[in-house]
Amino acid sequence: MSLLETRDLTAHYRDLQALFGVNTRLEEGDTLAIIGANGAGKSTYLKAISGLIRGHPGSVVFDGEPIGALPAAQIMRRGIALVPEGRRLFPSMTVEENLLVGKYGYENPGAWTVDAVYSLFPRLKERRHQPSTTLSGGEQQMVAIGRALMSNPRVLLCDEISLGLAPIIIRDIYQALPKIKSAGTSVIIVEQDIQQAMKVADRLYCFQEGRISLAGGPTAFTREEIHVAYFGS
Amino acid sequence: MTGLFDTIIQGVLLGGLYALFAVGLSLIFGIMRLVNLAHGDLIVLAAFTILAVVNALGIDVFVAALVAAPLMFAVGFLLQFLILNRTLGRDILPPLLVTFGLSIIIQNGLLEAFSADSKRLSAGALETASISLGGGLAVGVMPLMVLLSAIAVIFALNLLFYWLPLGRAFRATSDDPEIAQLMGIDNRRIFAIAMGVAMVVTTIAALYLGIRANFDPSIGPARLLYAFEAVIIGGLGSLWGTLAGGIIIGVAQTLGAHINPEWQILAGHLAFLAVLILRPRGLFPRAVD
Numbered sequence: 001m002s003l004l005e006t007r008d009l010t011a012h013y014r015d016l017q018a019l020f021g022v023n024t025r026l027e028e029g030d031t032l033a034i035i036g037a038n039g040a041g042k043s044t045y046l047k048a049i050s051g052l053i054r055g056h057p058g059s060v061v062f063d064g065e066p067i068g069a070l071p072a073a074q075i076m077r078r079g080i081a082l083v084p085e086g087r088r089l090f091p092s093m094t095v096e097e098n099l100l101v102g103k104y105g106y107e108n109p110g111a112w113t114v115d116a117v118y119s120l121f122p123r124l125k126e127r128r129h130q131p132s133t134t135l136s137g138g139e140q141q142m143v144a145i146g147r148a149l150m151s152n153p154r155v156l157l158c159d160e161i162s163l164g165l166a167p168i169i170i171r172d173i174y175q176a177l178p179k180i181k182s183a184g185t186s187v188i189i190v191e192q193d194i195q196q197a198m199k200v201a202d203r204l205y206c207f208q209e210g211r212i213s214l215a216g217g218p219t220a221f222t223r224e225e226i227h228v229a230y231f232g233s
Numbered sequence: 234m235t236g237l238f239d240t241i242i243q244g245v246l247l248g249g250l251y252a253l254f255a256v257g258l259s260l261i262f263g264i265m266r267l268v269n270l271a272h273g274d275l276i277v278l279a280a281f282t283i284l285a286v287v288n289a290l291g292i293d294v295f296v297a298a299l300v301a302a303p304l305m306f307a308v309g310f311l312l313q314f315l316i317l318n319r320t321l322g323r324d325i326l327p328p329l330l331v332t333f334g335l336s337i338i339i340q341n342g343l344l345e346a347f348s349a350d351s352k353r354l355s356a357g358a359l360e361t362a363s364i365s366l367g368g369g370l371a372v373g374v375m376p377l378m379v380l381l382s383a384i385a386v387i388f389a390l391n392l393l394f395y396w397l398p399l400g401r402a403f404r405a406t407s408d409d410p411e412i413a414q415l416m417g418i419d420n421r422r423i424f425a426i427a428m429g430v431a432m433v434v435t436t437i438a439a440l441y442l443g444i445r446a447n448f449d450p451s452i453g454p455a456r457l458l459y460a461f462e463a464v465i466i467g468g469l470g471s472l473w474g475t476l477a478g479g480i481i482i483g484v485a486q487t488l489g490a491h492i493n494p495e496w497q498i499l500a501g502h503l504a505f506l507a508v509l510i511l512r513p514r515g516l517f518p519r520a521v522d
Contacts, residue, residue, distance in 0.1 A: 050415060072414035082415050090408040093401070101401045106417045151417065 003028045003186055004049070004080070004155055005061045009068075011041075011048045018044040020210045025203075026155065031177065031187040033201030033218070035194050037230060040207035042190040043085050046157045049188075050082040051075040062155070077106035081153035085160045085190075087144040089132040096128040098143050102150030110152030111183040117146035120176050138169030145173070149180065156180060158189040162196060174200060194226060206230055235369050240491040241484055242372060248463075248483030249380030250445065252476040253438035254456050255463035256386055257431035263470030264407045264427045265321060270332040273457030274339040275432065279305050279439035280448050281347055283354060294354045298440040302433045309432030314425040321424070336453065343450035354443030379441045383479070386434055387472045393430075403427060407470075462505040468515030477516055481508070 004026040011019040019041045026032045034042045047053045049060050051072035059068035067075055081102075089098050099114050118125035121142040127135060132143055141161055148156055162170040170193075177200050181187060191197040198204065198218040206214035206229040214221060214229035221229075258272045269275075282304055286297040312335075320327035362374040394400035405413040406423045413420060442448060442456070459482060466481050467474025482501045489500020508516065 052411065052414070071419075073417050073419045076415055076417040084412060084415065088409055088412045090405050090412070092404050092408050097401055097404075100398070101405045101416050101418075104398055104402050104405070104416045104418055147416075 001064055002026060002061075003063060004188075006045070006049065007059055007061060009045070009048055009055065009059045011044045011053050011055060013044075018210050019048065022207075022210075022212055024205055024212070024215075026186055026188060027202075028154075029181065029184075029186055030202040031181065031189065031200050033197035033204045034188065034190045034207060035192065035197050035204065035226075035230065036207035036213075037192070039209075041210040042207050043159050044210075045207070046082060046159050046188070046190055049075075050080060050157055052082075076151060076153075079106075079108055079151075079154035080157065081148035081151055081155070082157040083141075083144045083148045083159060083161060085163070087137075087140045089140055089143055089147070091131070091133045093132055094129050095124055095132055095135065095143055098132050098147050099150055102147035103152075106151050108152035108154070112149040112152045114150070117149060120149075120179060121146060121172075136169075138165050138173070141165060141169075141173055142176075145176065145180075149185070153185060156185050156187045158187065160190055160192065162191065162193050170196065194230070208232060237491065239370055240487045242366075242370065243376070244484030244487035245480050246372060246376035246380050246483070247487060248476070248480030249376070249383040250438070250441055250479070251459045251463045251482050252383040252479030253379065253386065253434065253441060255460040255467075255475045255479055256383070256390070256472060257434045257438070258457075258460045259464045259467070259470060259472055259475040260390065260431045260434065261428060262464065263472075264403050265424050266325075267317065267321065267328050268325070268332070269317075270329060270457065271335040271339060271453075272332075272435070272460055273455065274336045274343075274453030275305075275309075276435050276439050276442060276456050277343065277448060277450060277453040278308070278339050279432070279436040280354070280443040281343055281352070281450075283436070283440055283443060284347075284352055287354065294356055294440065294444065298436055301439075302436045305432040305436045306429040309428040309430075309435075310425045313428035314421065317428070318421045318424055336457075340450050340453060347450065349449055349451070351447035351449045352443070353447050354440065356444045360444060375441070375444060379445075382437055382441070383476055386437060387476055390430075390434075390472055399426070459501070462501070465515055466505060466508045468518035471515070471517040474515060474517030478508075 002025040006022050006024045009019055009022040022045060034045060036042050048055055051070055055068045057066040057069040062078060096114060099117055123139060124142055132140060161173055174196060177187060189197060201218045204216060204218045205212050208229060254276060258269060261267050261269050279301060282301040283297045286300045287294055317328060320331045359374055363371045364374060365371045394404060402418045402423050405416060406418060406420050410420050462482055463478035464475050466478030481504055485504035486497045486501040490497035
């Protein structure tokens with residue numbers, strides 16, 4: 001049994017359908033990469049899993065339980081945390097307060113504490129009492145990842161964590177992923193940067209206009225196949 | 234000169250009462266951007282609740298307020314959870330209409346239950362007790378208690394907001410309700426708790442309102458007006474700003490009355506208008522809105 005599955009997942013924004021019967025599977029301990037162009041439905045896919053968009057109960061199955069119709073707060077409590085696109089830190093809070101609020105609703109016993117997050121991203125410790133709005137984009141991304149880890153989730157969903165960041169910062173952030181996995185967390189990353197996604201993924205899905213256009217191991221495809229799946233023929 | 238100084242002191246003390254009226258309103262607006270037009274009537278409801286407890290149990294008015302506070306918390310929680318949460322959304326009109334309707338319902342309900350007669354809460358000898366400051370100046374113990382209570386309430390709320398997990402949940406929900414859900418925060422429950430807390434503060438305001446002056450079911454809207462003015466002068470969502478706003482209205486009123494007794498209420502409203510013209514976002518607007 002997979003840890004997390006989507007089964008014929010559909011999603012709508014009012015009258016506009018954004019996902020059309022998406023089937024994906026995440027095995028325990030794996031990293032899934034979702035790639036695709038802007039508007040392909042990648043972020044919608046993560047929103048549907050995390051409960052920000054609610055659908056049919058059986059369209060998302062976590063640990064054998066249907067969770068597709070649950071609200072986001074309940075899904076978080078079951079062990080799925082989202083690092084949202086654009087970081088979305090709480091602007092009235094300091095770095096440390098942002099981390100602490102990450103475990104408000106649910107704290108699974110596990111490796112991730114405030115100190116563990118600081119050892120993962122040491123530069124945050126120096127800035128722990130700074131308002132989160134005064135941080136650089138890369139540091140804010142680190143806080144957003146740390147905040148999501150604070151509940152010790154079984155699945156971490158990362159939405160475009162490299163977007164708008166300098167390559168050296170992206171490298172730092174991606175270097176943290178193996179440590180997150182080794183702490184027992186499975187990961188789904190949504191990325192536009194194909195190279196970065198392929199480096200860390202155990203399994204790759206390419207989305208195109210709300211449908212899966214390619215699925216498999218990251219080394220199973222030629223550059224040409226990925227290009228066609230990404231942009232269309 | 235002593236007379237003017239005394240007038241300002243009395244104004245500052247009166248400001249404490251207006252701040253207590255306003256803190257609940259400020260709290261609710263700060264957390265859920267809800268403008269509660271029934272706030273003044275809820276203060277009056279709390280005053281009648283304290284009166285009912287005093288009459289039923291024959292206990293001291295301060296002890297009665299301690300009994301009324303959890304009752305009012307429950308009223309606030311249920312009101313938010315069952316009714317007001319349904320009105321929240323992008324459109325600001327539904328909560329305004331519903332709380333306006335609620336205001337009318339509370340007024341008429343109180344009229345049915347307690348009649349239109351003026352009522353008063355009695356604090357015994359405390360009502361006339363005063364402390365001499367020397368030089369012919371004295372402050373009443375009750376007005377001083379009101380101001381100190383307002384400061385204590387705001388201090389306690391700030392402790393809650395900045396030091397307790399529940400306070401962080403309030404702030405997270407205020408900052409970004411969608412992302413707050415991803416922290417496992419149930420916004421509807423958080424809003425209901427916030428309204429409950431606001432009603433506890435309202436009970437404290439009601440206690441002093443009832444001791445200071447007569448009250449009847451119709452006086453809620455005027456208390457709402459003072460509360461609004463204090464909140465807007467202070468800057469929306471800022472609790473210490475709300476205290477400053479209350480004090481500005483209080484001082485303006487006593488100064489107005491010092492010049493001409495008929496100018497008391499007018500002077501408070503003029504001070505409000507002056508701040509609105511000079512600082513439309515209030516004196517201490519929140520950095521993030």
